[in-house]
Each structure stands twice: as C-alpha cells, then as structure tokens.
Amino acid sequence: MKKDNERKYFNFAADLKYAKMIEKLKKEKNAILLAHYYQIPEIQDIADYIGDSLGLSQIASETKSELIVFAGVHFMAETAKILNPKTKVILPDLEAGCSLADSCPADEFKIFKEKYPDHIVISYINCTAEIKTMSDVICTSGNAVQIVESFPKEQKIIFAPDKNLGAYINGLTGRNMLLWDGTCEVHDILSTEAIINLKVANIDAKLVAHPECKSAVLELADFVGSTTAMLKFTRTDKARRFIIASETGLLHQMKKESPDKDFIIVPTDETCSCNDCLYMKKNTMEKLYLSMKNETPEIILSDETIEKAKIPIIRMLEISRKLNLIKK
Ligand code: 13P
Ligand code: SF4
Numbered sequence: 358m359k360k361d362n363e364r365k366y367f368n369f370a371a372d373l374k375y376a377k378m379i380e381k382l383k384k385e386k387n388a389i390l391l392a393h394y395y396q397i398p399e400i401q402d403i404a405d406y407i408g409d410s411l412g413l414s415q416i417a418s419e420t421k422s423e424l425i426v427f428a429g430v431h432f433m434a435e436t437a438k439i440l441n442p443k444t445k446v447i448l449p450d451l452e453a454g455c456s457l458a459d460s461c462p463a464d465e466f467k468i469f470k471e472k473y474p475d476h477i478v479i480s481y482i483n484c485t486a487e488i489k490t491m492s493d494v495i496c497t498s499g500n501a502v503q504i505v506e507s508f509p510k511e512q513k514i515i516f517a518p519d520k521n522l523g524a525y526i527n528g529l530t531g532r533n534m535l536l537w538d539g540t541c542e543v544h545d546i547l548s549t550e551a552i553i554n555l556k557v558a559n560i561d562a563k564l565v566a567h568p569e570c571k572s573a574v575l576e577l578a579d580f581v582g583s584t585t586a587m588l589k590f591t592r593t594d595k596a597r598r599f600i601i602a603s604e605t606g607l608l609h610q611m612k613k614e615s616p617d618k619d620f621i622i623v624p625t626d627e628t629c630s631c632n633d634c635l636y637m638k639k640n641t642m643e644k645l646y647l648s649m650k651n652e653t654p655e656i657i658l659s660d661e662t663i664e665k666a667k668i669p670i671i672r673m674l675e676i677s678r679k680l681n682l683i684k685k
Contacts, residue, residue, distance in 0.1 A: 375645070431656075436670060480669070499682065601620055
C-alpha cells in the first residue's frame, strides 16, 4: 500500500510551474497558505507558514487574510474554520483525513462518555469537529502535558482519541486518565526492532520520536515531542546524527535547518522505509493550485458545531498563552 505512493507526486518542471501560479493566486486572492511539516517538500517551500497543529491553529485564528488554504489534513482545516468562521477555508483534497480522527466515531464516543459522567474530556486535536463539541478542552502534542497538568490531580479525565499519547502523559504525570482506544496508523506501526537495530548500528545518533508512537518506542527515545519540538531539538542539540521516529515529511525542514547533520528515518518494517502519511500526501501541487483557483473544496460546518467546538479549542489556546507555550 505504501509503495504506491512513493514520490509519484514529484515532477520538478510541473511543480515549478504550479509554484509560480500559486504565488500569483496568493496575491490576487489575499490568501494565506498554511502547511503542516508532513506535507511534500514542494508545498512546504511555498507555504506562508509551516508548523505543528498548535502553531497552525494559532495562525489560523489570527490571520486577516481573505482565504485560508490549508495544506494539511481535514481536522486541521476544520480547526481553522472553527477558529476563523468568517473566512473561507479550503483543503486541496477532502480525502486528506486522519486514521486517528477516524478511530473515534462520534456516536461511539458519545456512548462511552455517558458511562463516565464525573469525568471531563480532554481531546487531542486530531479528532473530528463533532468530537470537539463533546470535549472540555483540546490539546496538541505541543501542549498535552501542560493541558492535563492544568487540572487538579484528583480530576477524573477521559483522554481521546490517541491511546499512545494518553499513556505517555499518564506515565509522565502519574495520572490514570481513561484512554480511548485510537492510534495513528503511521506512528503506531514503527518497528521497535528496526529502531533497536538502528541504534546499535548508529551509537552516536539520538532517537527522536513523536508521542503518537507506541510506548516501547517512546521508552527508547532520547527526545519525545511535537513536530515543532522535534525540529527544535535536532537544530539545537549537540548531536550530529539523529534517528527520527515520525513521518518522512519532517526530514525536509530538519535537513534545511541543520544541513550539516544526518537524519535517519525509522522504517516501518524491513521492506519499506517510506513512512508517509497517505492522508497528508493526498495534497499535491496540482491539487493545491486547482483548489486555490476554484476556491474548492471548501470546509463547511454548521454554526452550532462551530460555536460548540470553538469553546474547548479557545480554552486550549488560552492555557497555552498563559503558560507561554505560544506567543501572546
Ligand atoms: P503535530 O501537532 O506534532 O505536528 O502532529 C500532528 C500529527 O498529525 C502527527 O501525526
Ligand atoms: Fe493522522 Fe497519523 Fe497522518 Fe498525523 S500522521 S495526520 S495522526 S494519520
């Protein structure tokens, strides 16, 4: 399945042509192009802002542009719409979903939540707008520990949808949050055996991992953090070589920011080292150009969903500002 996706989206001459047309459309339409670090390098290079989910949410909430073009996945574009409802938000491919968001269907989560009326709900931002409407506060990988710690120790908490991130936070904070059984199919399959082999073969390299990885992987890691945090770590740490347990797109910025350092991506198994998120990679330069030209596909949400889903996201941004995790 992974092999089908291998760089078939790459065509240098065509991408250069699209890059020029996209730049022109940005000016004509007063549009802002936001991109996640897992996007293809060509898209990252023409974005107005590249970031993790936390940074992207903040920019989406503050921009005065007339069109938000979201080069990321559906829940990210939805979050931008919730935070900036008067602005048109487009996503180059509506099928750019997320296995983690899909692992938490709203009807099943509602039944689960009703069983624990004395629990509050902290949801990872990788969930649908509907799950957000059922949440008390949202978190991202960039602020999850601090958001959980902002509640008293005795507070009962349901954490959804990522069980790996939830277990990691439980371990760090000594809490016992109830975890929804969801995972990211990209991070959850990273092979512990491959990591051990890589560590043995590269003893000078530090292992850097996203908290969506399994606990066995996180226990081996020298650093665990969001995409932005991993990028900062590889830029500022003294080590010259790093093993990266995350998605391949992140290596583009790592190499740009630290051209003198080496990065080794963790393979998913012994036959494939292409841990692309197939959802993130749905967006191509051609689709990006066409979506900007036609201003479709647009993210549409009901006013009621926007109003309800906004409350826990704003709460997250407020806590993050107070703790200086994002700029005021
Ligand atoms: P970050 O917020 O760390 O960028 O993670 C988003 C994501 O989808 C990781 O799989
Ligand atoms: Fe979702 Fe995983 Fe892809 Fe991130 S990498 S968008 S969590 S499927």
